[in-house]
Amino acid sequence: xxxxxxxxxxxxxxxxxxxxxxxxxxxxxxxxxxxxxxxxxxxxxxxxxxxxxxxxxxxxxxxxxxxxxxxxxxxxxxxxxxxxxxxxxxxxxxxxxxxxxxxxxxxxxxxxxxxxxxxxxxxxxxxxxxxxxxxxxxxxxxxxxxxxxxxxxxxxxxxxxxxxxxxxxxxxxxxxxxxxxxxxxxxxxxxxxxxxxxxxxxxxxxxxxxxxxxxxxxxxxxxxxxxxxxxxxxxxxxxxxxxxxxxxxxxxxxxxxxxxxxxxxxxxxxxxxxxxxxxxxxxxxxxxxxxxxxxxxxxxxxxxxxxxxxxxxxxxxxxxxxxxxxxxxxxxxxxxxxx
Amino acid sequence: xxxxxxxxxxxxxxxxxxxxxxxxxxxxxxxxxxxxxxxxxxxxxxxxxxxxxxxxxxxxxxxxxxxxxxxxxxxxxxxxxxxxxxxxxxxxxxxxxxxxxxxxxxxxxxxxxxxxxxxxxxxxxxxxxxxxxxxxxxxxxxxxxxxxxxxxxxxxxxxxxxxxxxxxxxxxxxxxxxxxxxxxxxxxxxxxxxxxxxxxxxxxxxxxxxxxxxxxxxxxxxxxxxxxxxxxxxxxxxxxxxxxxxxxxxxxxxxxxxxxxxxxxxxxxxxxxxxxxxxxxxxxxxxxxxxxxxxxxxxxxxxxxxxxxxxxxxxxxxxxxxxxxxxxxxxxxxxxxxxxxxxxxxxxxxxxxxxxxxxxxxxxxxxxxxxxxxxxxxxxxxxxxxxxxxxxxx
Numbered sequence: 001x002x003x004x005x006x007x008x009x010x011x012x013x014x015x016x017x018x019x020x021x022x023x024x025x026x027x028x029x030x031x032x033x034x035x036x037x038x039x040x041x042x043x044x045x046x047x048x049x050x051x052x053x054x055x056x057x058x059x060x061x062x063x064x065x066x067x068x069x070x071x072x073x074x075x076x077x078x079x080x081x082x083x084x085x086x087x088x089x090x091x092x093x094x095x096x097x098x099x100x101x102x103x104x105x106x107x108x109x110x111x112x113x114x115x116x117x118x119x120x121x122x123x124x125x126x127x128x129x130x131x132x133x134x135x136x137x138x139x140x141x142x143x144x145x146x147x148x149x150x151x152x153x154x155x156x157x158x159x160x161x162x163x164x165x166x167x168x169x170x171x172x173x174x175x176x177x178x179x180x181x182x183x184x185x186x187x188x189x190x191x192x193x194x195x196x197x198x199x200x201x202x203x204x205x206x207x208x209x210x211x212x213x214x215x216x217x218x219x220x221x222x223x224x225x226x227x228x229x230x231x232x233x234x235x236x237x238x239x240x241x242x243x244x245x246x247x248x249x250x251x252x253x254x255x256x257x258x259x260x261x262x263x264x265x266x267x268x269x270x271x272x273x274x275x276x277x278x279x280x281x282x283x284x285x286x287x288x289x290x291x292x293x294x295x296x297x298x299x300x301x302x303x304x305x306x307x308x309x310x311x312x313x314x315x316x317x318x319x320x321x322x323x324x325x326x327x328x329x330x331x332x333x334x335x336x337x338x339x
Numbered sequence: 340x341x342x343x344x345x346x347x348x349x350x351x352x353x354x355x356x357x358x359x360x361x362x363x364x365x366x367x368x369x370x371x372x373x374x375x376x377x378x379x380x381x382x383x384x385x386x387x388x389x390x391x392x393x394x395x396x397x398x399x400x401x402x403x404x405x406x407x408x409x410x411x412x413x414x415x416x417x418x419x420x421x422x423x424x425x426x427x428x429x430x431x432x433x434x435x436x437x438x439x440x441x442x443x444x445x446x447x448x449x450x451x452x453x454x455x456x457x458x459x460x461x462x463x464x465x466x467x468x469x470x471x472x473x474x475x476x477x478x479x480x481x482x483x484x485x486x487x488x489x490x491x492x493x494x495x496x497x498x499x500x501x502x503x504x505x506x507x508x509x510x511x512x513x514x515x516x517x518x519x520x521x522x523x524x525x526x527x528x529x530x531x532x533x534x535x536x537x538x539x540x541x542x543x544x545x546x547x548x549x550x551x552x553x554x555x556x557x558x559x560x561x562x563x564x565x566x567x568x569x570x571x572x573x574x575x576x577x578x579x580x581x582x583x584x585x586x587x588x589x590x591x592x593x594x595x596x597x598x599x600x601x602x603x604x605x606x607x608x609x610x611x612x613x614x615x616x617x618x619x620x621x622x623x624x625x626x627x628x629x630x631x632x633x634x635x636x637x638x639x640x641x642x643x644x645x646x647x648x649x650x651x652x653x654x655x656x657x658x659x660x661x662x663x664x665x666x667x668x669x670x671x672x673x674x675x676x677x678x679x680x681x682x683x684x685x686x687x688x689x690x691x692x693x694x695x696x697x698x699x700x701x702x703x704x705x706x707x708x709x710x711x712x713x714x715x716x717x718x719x720x721x722x723x724x725x726x727x728x729x730x731x732x733x
Contacts, residue, residue, distance in 0.1 A: 037436075037496075087682060095689035100434055100496065101635045104628055105681035112674020119669035120383075239671070247500050254497060296519055299511035306501040306508075313501075317493035326494075337351065 001286050006151045008272070008279040010158060016271025017166035018225045022249025023256060023263045024170045025218030030253060031177060032210035033190040033329040037103025038088045039218050040246025041110020042081045044239050046219025047226045048114040049080025051122045051131060051234060054227070058130040066138040070161060073139065073223055081219020082212050084110050089211040093204055096333040107243065114222075115239040123234060135232020160228040162220065169217055173260040186210055190327035193334035203334060221249065248274075251309040254316060257324045270305055277301040349696040361691045368687035369650075372680045380676075385666035393661060400660025401653045406540040411649075411656055413544035413614070417606055419641075419648040420551035421630035423558045424602030426639050428481075430562060431595055432575045433488065437499025438627020440506035441477040441600045443620070445607020447510050448476035450528070450618040453611070454517065457531025465531040469612055470605075477604020478597045480506060485596030489589035503627065510620040525617045533613040547609050554602065559641040571595055603627070636684055651677065 022043055029036045036042075053076030057064040084106055091102040140160040147153060177183040188196040189206045197203045222242050226234055235241070252270055256263035277298055284291045316324045377393040388396065401411050421438050428435035452469040460468075480502055487493035514525055535542035536549075562568035570591050573581045582588055606626070611618050633651060637644030658673035 091682065091685055095686050096693070097685045097688060098635065100436075101632065102685055104436075104631055105678055105685060108625075108628060108632075108674055108681065109678025112671045112678055115671035116667070116669045116675050119671070120667055244504060247504065251497055251501060254494065294519075296512065296515035299508040299515065302508045302511075303505050306504045310498060310501050313498055314487055314491065314493055317487070317491045320491075335350075335352075 001283070002151070004279065004282050004286065006154055008275075008283075010154050011275050011279070012268050012272035013155075014159060014163060014229055014271070015275050016268040017163045018221045018229060018245055018267075019249050019252050019270045020166045020170055020263055020267035021221030021224055022218045022246055023252040023267060024166070024173050024260050025214040025216070025221070026250055026253050027214075027256070027258055027260055027263065028173060028177075028186075028210050028217065029214035030258065030330055031186050031190045031327055032207045033193060033327055033332065033334070034089075034092055034207060034211055035099050035103065035326075035331045036085075036088055036106075036211065036214065037100055037250065038084065038106025038110065038215075039103075039250055040243040041107035041114075042084050042088075042215045042218045043222035043225075043246045043249070044110045044114035044242045045084045046077040046081040046222030047234075047238065047242055048117045048122070048222075049219065050074070050077035050223035050227055051118060051127075052076050052080075054131055054134045054232075055122055055127050058127070058134075066141070069134050069138045073134070073227060074162075074165075074220065077219045077223035078216035081222070082216040085212050085215020085218075088215070089208050092333060093207045093211070096335060099331050099333070107246070111239045111243050114242075118234055118238070128234070131227075131234060132232035135227045135230065139227040140231055162224040162228045165220070166224065167264060169220075170260045170264050173217075177260065187327070190329060193329055194336075197334075197336060207334075218246075218249070221245070248305055248309065251306075251313070254326075255309060255312045257316065258326065270308075273305040273308060276304060347698045349698070350693050351696065353692060353694040356691055364687050364690055365684060368683040369680055372683035373676075376676045376679055380661065380665060380672070386664070388664055392664070396661040396664040397654070397657030400657040403660070407656065409540040409544040411652055413547050414652040414656070415645070415649045416548045416551040416555075417609065417614075418626055418629060418633060418652060419555055419645050420547075420606045420609075421603060421626045422633035422637065422644050422648060423551075423555050423641055424599050424606070425627075425630050426634045426641070426644070427558060427562065427571070427595055427602070428599040429634055429639055430568075430575050431571045431592065433485070433592065433596065434496035435481060435499055435596070435599055436496050436627070436631065437480060437484065437502045437600075438603050438630050439623040439625060440499070440503035440627070441480045441603030442607045442610070442623040442626060443503075443506040443510050444476040444480045445473040445604030446611040446618050446622050447506070447513060447607070448472035448604070449608050449611040450513070450525075453528045453531045457528060460531075462531060466533060466612070469531070470608055473604045473608035473612075474601040475604070477607060478601040481596040481600025481603070482593060485593050489592040507620045510618060510622075514619065525619060527616045529616070532616045535613075543614065546613050550605075550609060554605070555641050555645065558602075567591075567594070632681055636681075654680065 022039055025042075026036060026039050050073040053072035053074075054069055056076075057069045057072050087109075088102055088106045091097045091105075092099050139162060142159065143157040147158075149157065175183075177187065185196065185201045186206050188199075188201060189203050189210075193203045196206075225242055225245065226232065226238060230238075248270060252263060252266050255270075256266045277293070280301075281291075281293045284293070373394075377390060381387045381390060381393060400407070402408055421442065424441075425435050425438055449469045449472065452465060452472050456465050456468060481499070484493070484495050484498035484502065487498065488495045518525060533546065536545040562571065570581065570586050573584065573586065574588055574591055578588055581591075607623075610622055615622065629651060633644050633647045637647040654677055655673050658676055659670060661667075662670055662672050
């Protein structure tokens with residue numbers, strides 16, 4: 001019972017950080033006043049870029065350095081994601097297009113491009129084995145002591161490097177937003193760009209930087225799903241799965257009330273809900289050995305994270321406190337000459 | 340503050356660009372996107388067909404055979420139906436991103452009726468029950484977010500998005516409930532389905548084409564000439580004004596979203612009851628999202644939207660042929676190119692709505708269009724109301 005529970009929590013953290021990447025990236029973006037519905041596509045781009053980065057390492061040498069592989073994966077994931085983020089930024093900041101429509105276009109493009117790119121450019125012969133080797137041995141390598149320290153080891157040390165990176169990024173994002181001048185300026189841009197402009201803050205610059213960094217962070221979520229959680233196995237529906245995760249990331253922003261620190265907890269809760277089915281079955285089997293949840297209930301379990309999100313949406317809107325509200329100018333483009 | 344240095348680029352709003360000029364800019368943007376795709380695809384393709392081979396494949400994929408032409412028109416009107424359903428909500432600035440889910444619920448309700456009533460009741464009765472059930476299921480999926488939007492101002496775009504996935508998983512559940520050992524696909528249903536209106540592909544395609552042509556016309560009249568349509572537009576412009584004018588905003592939001600969702604459900608009814616005669620959890624074919632793009636690119640005007648829907652389907656069908664011809668294994672190339680076209684189309688709006696001045700050229704007369712300061716009321720128009728579109732319609 002206890003080991004199952006520990007395993008469940010460990011997996012919840014492993015899966016949750018995928019949400020955490022996407023959510024932290026979206027929070028940064030939204031703080032600049034831009035609702036980026038392109039996050040699912042951007043996360044897909046991260047997965048595509050990450051796979052390419054790993055493949056390039058193996059092209060350079062048949063037995064590449066583990067550190068280098070991980071670094072290249074992260075670098076290319078961020079690059080690809082930021083590239084799509086840049087398109088979104090250009091459309092919505094410079095060209096002042098409608099944010100919802102631009103974001104959806106990014107998602108349609110990103111998901112399609114990823115599926116196409118992975119199938120036609122990345123997954124050539126032999127790469128499948130390389131990716132899964134990189135995933136299992138490099139990205140998902142546990143910290144020392146994971147096996148010897150009992151439950152503590154498996155809960156806190158038995159994760160790949162990306163898991164710790166996600167939490168570090170979320171903490172940094174929280175600190176920057178709350179305690180630094182740059183964070184204050186960014187929040188000002190998101191609340192009232194005209195006011196920020198009047199006190200001399202470079203509104204366009206802040207928006208671009210927030211969107212680009214946000215996209216790069218979200219892209220790591222796609223990389224994390226493919227390389228860490230799936231252990232380098234790129235399924236044929238990977239783009240659809242990441243798209244579903246991406247929408248949950250956007251929802252998680254509301255769950256976390258635009259606070260990256262809350263997002264850490266929220267993402268683990270979402271991770272737990274997402275992987276509930278197999279673990280619930282094994283927990284129930286301990287109580288009653290003959291118990292077996294029929295597999296046809298899997299889709300019903302898959303509903304839970306989305307249903308919980310809706311409940312949280314409703315709850316926060318009913319409570320309606322100021323702290324739980326989105327940045328005031330979220331979704332509106334800023335044109336200095338409008339009065 | 341330095342007053343001496345002018346910024347290099349200076350942007351002002353532009354009003355009342357002539358229709359032909361706007362269309363020309365859009366056409367140019369789409370053409371650039373296509374040429375760009377052509378160059379990249381030709382360079383990367385395993386079996387390149389040359390620059391014009393791309394366009395040749397596009398046209399043959401869309402218009403090559405009689406069957407393809409019928410399919411193209413069938414898909415055009417299905418997508419137009421979804422887009423029109425969404426426009427009803429968008430006019431009110433209600434972001435209904437739940438088209439996919441509402442379509443799927445329509446499909447599901449229709450499939451349930453077929454499964455349990457098909458062959459047991461007389462066919463016309465089954466059709467009637469199917470129709471009502473599909474409309475109700477689609478409406479239900481839209482009205483739940485609408486109620487919370489109306490009473491608690493709950494964010495409707497995220498709410499409707501989440502409803503998509505709930506619908507998708509519900510469909511998956513029913514399929515695995517009906518076929519526990521199946522591969523999540525369903526054999527085509529035979530009993531109770533709507534009969535084709537004629538021979539071959541034409542007979543199958545005629546129903547969606549006629550049905551959604553009528554629906555589009557009806558919605559156009561509804562939005563433009565009915566009291567309801569006026570209320571919807573007024574709420575879209577300003578909720579406070581609408582409230583001041585004595586409109587029950589909550590009631591109108593709920594009523595409008597019932598209509599929007601029911602129309603999506605109608606698409607699901609046609610998909611399961613006639614076009615595909617079965618159900619799977621991606622049957623919506625992402626039309627809920629594509630419909631948003633169609634609605635927005637078509638300026639929320641049903642007539643322009645019909646053209647846009649035709650073009651998007653032309654591109655999708657044509658790209659399938661390009662994939663085969665150029666030797667790509669993945670059909671997802673089509674989404675990539677369509678996405679690129681969206682980017683250019685969205686981006687070019689900027690040049691229709693704004694004028695760019697470069698430093699040093701400010702005072703020069705530029706043709707017949709000297710920028711005239713717009714009326715104050717005109718300036719604050721939010722992007723969704725799309726000034727240009729409204730002008731054209733008048």
